[in-house]
Structure formats: C-alpha cells, structure tokens
Amino acid sequence: MMMLLNREMALRACGFIVFRRLASCIPPPDNIEYLLLQTSYGEHHWTPPKGHVDPGEDDLTTALRETKEEAGLGAEHLRVIDGFLQELHYEVRGRPKEVLYWLAELRDPEMPVILSDEHQDYRWARLEEACRLAQYKDLQDTLRAVHNYLEAQQNKQ
Template identity: 80%
Template sequence: MAVRACGLVVFRLLANCVPPLDNIEYLLLQTSYGEHHWTPPKGHVDPGEDDLTTALRETQEEAGLLAEDLRLVDGFVQQLRYEVRGRPKEVLYWLAELKDPDAALTLSDEHQDYRWARLEEACTLAKYKDMQDTLRAAHRYLEAQRDKR
C-alpha cells in the first residue's frame, strides 16, 4: 500500500507587478535532512484524519501558517505518485493563497530555509519533474481563473 501524504501549494500575490501575471510567488521549504530538497509544505496523513485536514495541519506545523491565514482555491487538487526508497508514495496538493503577502513564517525543525519564488525559479528549486508539473498546473489554473474575471 502506498504511503499517503497531503500538502498545500501556497502562493502569494504581489502588488504592482508588470506584467500582472508575474505577481505570483510560490512558497517552497528546504528540508533539513537528506538532499535538502525544496518542496511545498506536506506530510503524512495521521490515522483518522482526512486529507485536507492533513494538508492544513502540515502547513501550520512546517511553515507556521494557520488555516485562517489562507484562502483555499476551489477546483484545484493535484495528485502525485512516485517511489521513495522503493516504496510507493502518493501526495495530494491543494492550492491556497496567503491572504497577507507579508505574513511571517515560522519553520519547523524539518526545514532549514524557505523561499518565495516566481514560477520558473520555483520549478528550478523543486528539481523533480512531477513537482515542477504541479507548480505549472497551479500557475495555469490561476491564470485561467484570472482570465475569467
């Protein structure tokens, strides 16, 4: 059976950017273990916990962001499947906007750094293709939502 984890692709909108679509930055956390890879906040589902609750809890534990600091974006969920040390893993990501772009973050011991990055830098930091694809899908989704306004 696959290990299951859930997380949030957290983004913030910056004011007065030109062009306007360039005002989206994504939150990535750098692990303090292993290869020190960069990833959005995520973690394992606790027994009896639903997936979205896990994503919100892990974001609070890893980045210090509370549910009330965030606005979930309706209609976006991305599922990743890959292997970690020969075992299958499944990760679900929701998309969430940080309401206050200047809100302070508090990292857990699991992470040594964080960065707000525009899409291409975020993809470079993320390194893994499935994570890059998730960030690009989130960006396309946000652009499509903006075009509907």
C-alpha cells in the first residue's frame, strides 16, 4: 500500500514568473518583459526559473533558491508581488507534476542573468513572444494571467 502512495505522489516544483519594466518612455503594459530560460536538455523548451522542492524546504524558499541557481537572481534582486500565485498540473513521463509560480519583479531591469548548466539560453520577451516560446498552453495561460494581473494593478494606481 505504501509503495502505491509514493508512486502516485506528484512531483512538486516551484519558481517565479520574473518580469522587468523597461524605460518609462514605453507605455504600460507594453513595457513589461518576462524572463524565460531555454533548457540545455530534452527538447530545449523555454520555461521560467523553477525546480524541485528539497526535503524540509518550503515552496517559496524553493522558488527563491531555484531562481538564484538557474538565473543568478537572488532575493535581493527580486520584489515578490503579493497576491499572485498560479498552480499548474501536468504529467511528466507518466507521473503527475505540480508547479507553483509566484510573481517577482526584477528590481534593476539591467541586472544580468547568469545561467546554470541546466540552461543554454535566456530571453526577455514581451507577452506574445513569451507565449510563442512557452509552447505549452498552461504556461501561456499563466503568462496571460500575470499580464492581466499587472495591468489591473497598474490601472488601480
């Protein structure tokens, strides 16, 4: 019985949808770009920084650690945006996987991204390009949800 439970447990990963705002001469929401990393393995898909939860680690700590490891962007470079959390569910090699994404703004839009060996490229992309790169519908939907959320926040100001 215990073995059955372990096999059915979902893989869990956490990360950030990292965005930056470009120079103020570009009107919102067109001034927003999203960070996507291209994997150096498999089909070389594009994804926001994310990774698996280590034993004893909470989800937000995982997201911060993975973003630092994969993109060189630590907590000191990011402003976590309260009120946005997206949960994705899909299968990887026949096993269920869940991914939690928080939203974080890069404090300094010029801050360089430093890739780990897990990724071969990165791109800052506006919404439509980010959705083309993302390929998976659930990730595209997440990017659009982020964009709508940021637009709504902008309109409140």
